[in-house]
Amino acid sequence: MIRDFSIVFENVDRLLIGLMNTLVLSTSGLLLSLLIGIVFAAALMADNRFVVRLTRALVDTMRCIPFLLLAYLVYYALPSLGLNFNNWTSGLLAIVVYNAGYMAEILRGVWAQLPRESIDAGSAFGFYGWNLYLRIILPQVVLAAIPMIGNQSIQVIKDTAFLMIIAVPELTHAASSIQSKYYVPFAAFISAVALYWAMCSVIEAGVRRVERIAQVRR
Amino acid sequence: MTDAADGDGDGPATLRVLGLTKTFGDNIVLDGVSLSVNKGKTVCLLGPSGSGKSTLLRCVNWLERPDQGAIFLGPTRVGFRNAGSRIPMTARELAQVRARMGMVFQHFNLWPHLTVLENIIEAPMHVLRRPRDKAVHTAETLLKRVGLIEKRNDFPSRLSGGQKQRVGIARALAMEPEVLLFDEPTSALDPETVGEVIAVMRTLSTEGRTMLVVTHEMQFARETADEIVFIDRGRIVEKSAPQLFFACPHTERARQFLQRYSVR
Numbered sequence: 029m030i031r032d033f034s035i036v037f038e039n040v041d042r043l044l045i046g047l048m049n050t051l052v053l054s055t056s057g058l059l060l061s062l063l064i065g066i067v068f069a070a071a072l073m074a075d076n077r078f079v080v081r082l083t084r085a086l087v088d089t090m091r092c093i094p095f096l097l098l099a100y101l102v103y104y105a106l107p108s109l110g111l112n113f114n115n116w117t118s119g120l121l122a123i124v125v126y127n128a129g130y131m132a133e134i135l136r137g138v139w140a141q142l143p144r145e146s147i148d149a150g151s152a153f154g155f156y157g158w159n160l161y162l163r164i165i166l167p168q169v170v171l172a173a174i175p176m177i178g179n180q181s182i183q184v185i186k187d188t189a190f191l192m193i194i195a196v197p198e199l200t201h202a203a204s205s206i207q208s209k210y211y212v213p214f215a216a217f218i219s220a221v222a223l224y225w226a227m228c229s230v231i232e233a234g235v236r237r238v239e240r241i242a243q244v245r246r
Numbered sequence: 247m248t249d250a251a252d253g254d255g256d257g258p259a260t261l262r263v264l265g266l267t268k269t270f271g272d273n274i275v276l277d278g279v280s281l282s283v284n285k286g287k288t289v290c291l292l293g294p295s296g297s298g299k300s301t302l303l304r305c306v307n308w309l310e311r312p313d314q315g316a317i318f319l320g321p322t323r324v325g326f327r328n329a330g331s332r333i334p335m336t337a338r339e340l341a342q343v344r345a346r347m348g349m350v351f352q353h354f355n356l357w358p359h360l361t362v363l364e365n366i367i368e369a370p371m372h373v374l375r376r377p378r379d380k381a382v383h384t385a386e387t388l389l390k391r392v393g394l395i396e397k398r399n400d401f402p403s404r405l406s407g408g409q410k411q412r413v414g415i416a417r418a419l420a421m422e423p424e425v426l427l428f429d430e431p432t433s434a435l436d437p438e439t440v441g442e443v444i445a446v447m448r449t450l451s452t453e454g455r456t457m458l459v460v461t462h463e464m465q466f467a468r469e470t471a472d473e474i475v476f477i478d479r480g481r482i483v484e485k486s487a488p489q490l491f492f493a494c495p496h497t498e499r500a501r502q503f504l505q506r507y508s509v510r
Contacts (some may be wrong), residue, residue, distance in 0.1 A: 149355035152307055153421065154345030154373035156337040163372055167359040244401045245359045 031070075032215035039206045046202025047223050053198060054227075057123030061176070062123065065131025065144045069169075070123045070161050072136045083132075088128030096190050103194040113140075119191040119198075123184060128181055134222075138173045139165060171242040178235035182228050199223060256428070260285045260317075260456045261306065261425045268301055268480075275310070276300045277480040279467050284339035284426060286454040290488075293477035294503060299460040300352070302477070303429045306458070319346055319424060345373050347431055348418030352430040354410040356402040362389070362413050363398040368422045375420065388416040392446055408439025426450065428459040455500040464507045468492050476500050 036043070071083035093101075102125075103118040111123060142165070150164035170177075194202035203220035207213045259282040261333050268276040274447040275298045283289045291299045304310040306317055310326050317324040325341050353401055356365050366385035370376045376384075389395040392412040394426070402410055411431055428447065432440045443468050451457055451470045461467060467474060467488060474491040476484040476499075484491065495501050 030413065090377040145353050145355040148309055148355050149349070149351060149357065151341075152309060152344055152347075152349040152351075154367035154418075155369070156341040159372060163368065164357060168357075171359055245401050246403060 029215070032210075032212040033219070035210045035212050036206060036215045036219050039210075041201070042202045042206060043219060043223070045198060046199035046220075047227075049189050049197055050185065051104055051198040051227070053120060053123065053188050053191070053196070054181070056171045057120055057127060057188075058181055058184050061121075061127035063071030064128035065135055068128060069135035069139060070158075071228055072132060073139055083110050087129045087132050090125055091133065093123065093126070095126050095187050096193070097192055098126055099194055115191075115195045119188070119196040122191070123187065125189070127180065130183075131177070134167075134176045134180065135169050135171055138176070139169045142168055142172070169235065169246075171245050174238050174242055175235060178231055181231050185224065185231075187229050253360040258320075259283065259286055260320060261458060262314060262316075263302070264316045264318070265305065266305055266317070267303065268298070268310060268312045270465075273309045275480050276305070278315070279477070279480070280315075281433065281481055281482065281485065282353050283456055283458050284472075285456055287452040287472040288455075288457040288470055288476060289473045290405045291458065291460045292462075292464075292467060292503070296478040299477055300429050301324040302351075303427050303458065303460055305327050306338060306427060307347050307349060308340055314392060322346075328494060333412060337338055340372070345369065345421060346424050348421050349407050349421030350411070350414050350418050350428045352429045352433050354379065354402070354407070354414045354434070356410055356417070358402050361401055362394065362405070365413060366417045369417070370420050384420055385416070388419050389413075392416050393442075394468050407435045408442045411435060411439075411443045412446055414438050415443070415450075419450075425456045425458060428457065428461065430462065431464055432461065463505075464492075464504075476503070478503070 068083055068087055071079050072087065074080055084171075099119065099122040102113065102122045103115060106118075108115065118204055146147055146168065147160070147165055148158050187198075189200035193204050194203060195201070197222050203216045207216035210216075251449070252411055263282065264280050266279040267274070274316060279298070279302060281289065283452075290300065293299050303390070305312045306324070308317075311325070316326075318345050318403060322343055325335055325340065327335055327339070357368065362485070363382065363385055366388060367381035370381040370384065371378055386395060386398070389398055392415060394409060397405060397409065397413075405413065414431070431447065432443050433439040435443065440463070445461060447457075447459070447466065448470055458460055459471070469488075471488045474484070474488050474498075475482055476491065476495070478499050483497050484495060486496075491500070494502065495504060
């Protein structure tokens with residue numbers, strides 16, 4: 029068993045490249061889905077009924093497709109419509125589409141719970157539209173949503189593991205290829221698990237820290 | 247417009263409310279309310295709770311849409327494009343009118359994600375598009391006036407109620423509004439901090455700000471107001487000078503109302 033781990037250790041560079049890819053994919057996926065979520069949340073809370081319904085349908089669809097199927101769709105099915113993405117872009121696209129819906133729903137939920145008073149004050153002082161949203165509403169929504177956004181981040185990191193099926197060279201893919209080459213399944217997968225755990229711990233520590241900063245701003 | 251043009255010789259009306267009616271479902275909250283606040287004057291709205299005073303104030307800057315009636319800020323019809331028309335203002339036009347009125351809320355309604363200073367410069371910078379250094383300068387002057395300059399970098403969650411309300415007043419003043427609207431500014435405060443807020447409002451009144459104040463502070467109303475408007479069940483019951491109103495109210499309802507307060 030110790031020999032197995034030393035084999036994994038000799039291939040640690042592959043594992044670390046996988047880790048890097050997972051980190052880059054998750055971070056960029058998260059930021060992009062948060063940005064789209066911010067726009068969608070505004071559309072979900074819009075006065076225009078048509079906009080609300082359209083966005084609602086879109087968000088629900090995004091949240092209802094199993095992630096694995098979404099990755100297959102983007103990578104294998106879109107080319108038949110003439111849309112060709114490489115496996116990396118496909119993976120990122122799948123993450124963003126899948127999580128933007130969740131982010132929108134998180135932000136909308138928090139927004140709906142926000143006390144009316146400070147938004148009223150925004151209107152009373154002449155804020156409206158995007159100016160009101162981005163300067164008065166959104167900062168408060170994001171501050172209140174930090175734990176949920178942190179939770180979703182952990183979800184995203186774990187979801188990137190699915191992307192090995194479309195050959196994105198992320199952490200699980202790296203562990204799997206070490207495993208199949210040297211046949212050290214336990215050591216390879218446990219090492220990957222440890223790295224996933226480490227990433228999640230960092231996020232949780234970050235959330236706790238940001239929460240402390242957020243506390244005074246509520 | 248000359249002063250005489252407005253009748254009383256009190257200066258032109260900054261704010262005029264004409265026949266305002268507002269219902270929530272079957273409940274008639276305001277029933278044909280008319281009043282005006284002349285430039286530099288303080289008008290206090292008194293009345294039992296639930297009489298429609300706060301709704302009236304919220305209708306003035308269109309936070310609530312009245313069912314009927316008209317509101318004029320100077321020559322501008324609030325909520326509609328022009329005096330006669332039924333074409334509603336766009337969000338942008340409405341925002342521009344609202345920015346000309348400074349509102350002070352019962353529950354302060356400060357923006358919790360911004361520091362005291364940021365709360366005060368937020369609207370001047372991002373609504374009125376003032377340059378930052380100018381906005382900061384004004385904010386600091388105002389903070390000194392309300393005695394909170396040392397709190398400039400604190401967040402609202404760290405302030406007492408009285409301090410929050412003084413920031414609320416400074417925030418409203420920073421807009422250089424044509425009229426200040428106070429919605430029960432001391433009702434949510436501990437008794438010991440009411441005085442500090444009242445003191446600020448008193449100086450604002452004496453320096454000639456135009457103010458419409460919903461309040462339960464009878465002493466403030468008596469000593470500061472130029473006119474008392476007494477509302478009950480959505481209607482104006484009495485409108486008179488404070489000396490007259492407090493000494494000999496002509497209606498039974500106002501008498502009963504005052505009795506309840508003078509017992510204290």
